[in-house]
Amino acid sequence: MYDIIVIGAGISGISFAQKMAPYAKIILIDENEEIPIKTNIFPEHNRPYLDVVSMDDSTIFPRDHIKTLYLGKEESGVINSEEFGDPLGKIVYTDKLLKHLINDFKEKGGKVKFNEMVKRVNRSSEKVEVHTTIGETYSGKVLILATGSRGFEIQKALGFDIPDSYLGIYTHLYGSEAQIDENFDFDYMFHINPNISKNGPFFFNVGEERVLTGYLGNSDESESEIVDKLDRILNNYPYIQSNVTNLKWDRAEFITGRISKHPIDRFSHDRVLVLGEAAGLVTAFFYEGLLSGLVSADAAVRTLRPLFEQGSSFPSSELSAYDKEIKRILLNKYYNNGDACEYVFYDNSPSAIKKIWETYIDLVNDNQKLRRQIWEAYRMYDVENYDTSRDKWAGEKLFEKLPTLSKISLGPKFLKALMKF
Ligand SMILES: Cc1cc2nc3c(=O)[nH]c(=O)nc-3n(C[C@H](O)[C@H](O)[C@H](O)COP(=O)(O)OP(=O)(O)OC[C@H]3O[C@@H](n4cnc5c(N)ncnc54)[C@H](O)[C@@H]3O)c2cc1C
Structure with missing residues (x-):
């Protein structure tokens, strides 16, 4: 019997497993044969969530x-x-980052199973039981669903919405x-x-x-x-x-x-937490998902550690502390930017999208205050204190810069977007 079964070896599942390994017996399962190659942007605001990897390691961060x-x-x-x-x-090089974290997880006693797809999960009041396509069954006290956009069937069967x-x-x-x-x-x-x-x-x-x-x-x-x-x-x-x-x-x-976005309403049910992209935790405009994977892993560790110490049976009433943390750190402020930008930039007619994008580019080049705000957003270590009034200001500036005809046609849309802040 494991303490925790983690499904999904992406940033969410691996960083969770690696951080939680000193406190629980964990198995990490992924259907892939190995970690796929990926090259991503990794804003400075992700730094506080790395513990065993240095962002100065140029083999991982080239x-x-x-x-x-x-x-x-x-x-x-x-x-x-x-x-x-x-x-x-x-x-x-995300693959190298993940491999480094997996090695650390293994050194701390964690078990990893690649090439094994989870096809079914049974949950009782005592445990969760995970069945894989090669006929294995694993039992655990808690299940972490970190399945990205590929595990929706399991997610639904366990009572979660899908993004x-x-x-x-x-x-x-x-x-x-x-x-x-x-x-x-x-x-x-x-x-x-x-x-x-x-x-x-x-x-x-x-x-x-x-x-x-x-x-x-x-x-x-x-x-x-x-x-x-x-x-x-x-x-x-x-x-x-x-x-x-x-x-x-x-x-x-x-x-x-x-690729998912638009977070689901609940991230925990009895004995189960859902992390990262599986929960729709990807920003709606830039599709930034690594930060949310790291944040949700960290919040899950902080929720589960005391519960293991207390010998909890992991009811949703105790796991809901995790939901509160995700809302506090990501959704209450930081995600508003993506929601408003998505609404203005994407959810629009092709000609309006083009006009807004051209005008935004002009604004970026003309306005040093906006450029500084963007630079600061990449670098702030406390995204929970993200200042949404800056986005409101940027939205107003963008609207001011639109040609008069676009102002008339896009006015109601901008008004609605600005009300999101
Ligand atoms: C092309 C692209 C570029 C991106 N660029 C960036 C970027 O530059 N910066 C950034 O911050 N974000 C970026 N994102 C978003 C970010 O990469 C993802 O949101 C994030 O990596 C998701 O991590 P995750 O661990 O939640 O899910 P995933 O990385 O998707 O991991 C889920 C894992 O679960 C496994 N799995 C699923 N179901 C099962 C099952 N039933 N049994 C066993 N295993 C299962 C899958 O094989 C997978 O390995 C990008 C996304 C895409 C698609």
Whole structure:
């Protein structure tokens, strides 16, 4: 009998298992054969949630995130941290980060099972029982669901809601370090074009010898359509051709999958907690999910440690402390920004999306106060104290800068968005 069974070896499940390992007997199960390669942006505000990994380890964090580019068709917006001081954060080789955390988990006595898919969970008043596709059964006192956007059936069967999820696609581009330096004068690019996706960005996350690219947020295209579209973008989209010159990619390695957002209402039921993306804990505009994975893992550890010490039977009434922490740290303030931006930028007609994006780029370039606010948001260590009045101010400035005709048509929308703060 384990104390805790964790399903899902992503940032949420692994960072939870690694932090909780000194206090409980844990098994971590994942259907993947191994951890997939990923290159992500890792804002400075994630730092407080790492304990056994240093953000100065360049094998895991290959470069500083100094410059963000908001790509536009005529002009692009630039946030350059050098204008204000330290970098916005790091670029992370997420697979290497996760492997490091798994090794630490194992050193602390944790057990890991890859290549095993959980197909069913039984819960009684005494325990949870997890059945896998290779015929194994594991019993535990508590279950952690950290299944991202791939475990919705189990989630539903245990009484949880499931978040909204959208189709996304990504792949790595490979080249020499020198070629990548030549092609990119930024570390992260974010681009909105409703012809690519109506509900998410096209992006580049730039590592040393590999670059992650793709787009998120599709709801009305099939997998084969988004594969064809990414291929067309990489081969023909004029605004990024200088970035992909002499880099290699393989269409057969394009990865499609769902990505969730819009947090569900409850994150705990008897003996079960749901963490990270499975709970819809991804910001609705930028699709930032690593912070929420780390925060939810940390909050789950802080909830469970005293309960194990007290010999709890883990009823939802005691586990609900976890829900309160997620709301306090992430949802009460930090997530408002994504909700309002999503409402203004994505949930709109294609021509309005284009106009708002162009105007936002102008605003970023013209307004140093806004650039500083963005820099500070990347770097603040206490996201629970995120100042939403700044977003309100930015929204008002954006509205002021719109052409008169757009002001008339978009006025009600902006008003509603600003009321979210
Ligand atoms: C293309 C892309 C780029 C992104 N870029 C960034 C970024 O730069 N910065 C950022 O902060 N966020 C980014 N995000 C979001 C972020 O990566 C995710 O929200 C976050 O990694 C989710 O972590 P997780 O641990 O909650 O879930 P996941 O990483 O999805 O892990 C869930 C795991 O559960 C396993 N699993 C599911 N069901 C079962 C089952 N039944 N049995 C066994 N195993 C199961 C899966 O195999 C998977 O390994 C990006 C997302 C995408 C798609």
